[in-house]
Amino acid sequence: MTDNLALELTLCYRILAEHGVVDAYGHVSARSQERPDRYFLARSIAPELVTEADIMEFDLDSNPTDRQGRGIYLERFIHGEIYKLR
Numbered sequence: 001m002t003d004n005l006a007l008e009l010t011l012c013y014r015i016l017a018e019h020g021v022v023d024a025y026g027h028v029s030a031r032s033q034e035r036p037d038r039y040f041l042a043r044s045i046a047p048e049l050v051t052e053a054d055i056m057e058f059d060l061d062s063n064p065t066d067r068q069g070r071g072i073y074l075e076r077f078i079h080g081e082i083y084k085l086r
Contacts, residue, residue: 005030006052009040017048029079032057039083044071060084 012028022028024046032038042054056072057065062080064072 005033005040006055009042009055010050010052013042013047013050017046022047025075027073027075027079029076029083031083038065039079041073041076041079044073 009028009030013022013026016022016026016028026047027041028047029039029041032040037060038057039060040055040057042050043056045054054070056067056070058076058080059065060080060083062076064070
């Protein structure tokens with residue numbers, strides 16, 4: 001993942017939380033620019049607290065590539081299925 005993508009996702013989470021668009025359960029994801037069979041989503045954490053270090057990579061079956069013991073959202077499957085279709 002590029003540092004720029006991690007920063008952009010982090011900013012998306014923070015901005016949407018600041019404006020009340022997402023609550024504690026809102027999620028933002030982005031497809032990998034290098035690997036279209038992967039996407040990025042934050043670990044299970046409130047959107048206003050997301051940092052670049054919280055961004056995780058998932059395959060299209062929504063399995064984390066490197067969980068490192070971090071909690072993950074069940075809603076990640078929705079993101080994976082959307083990326084599969086597109």
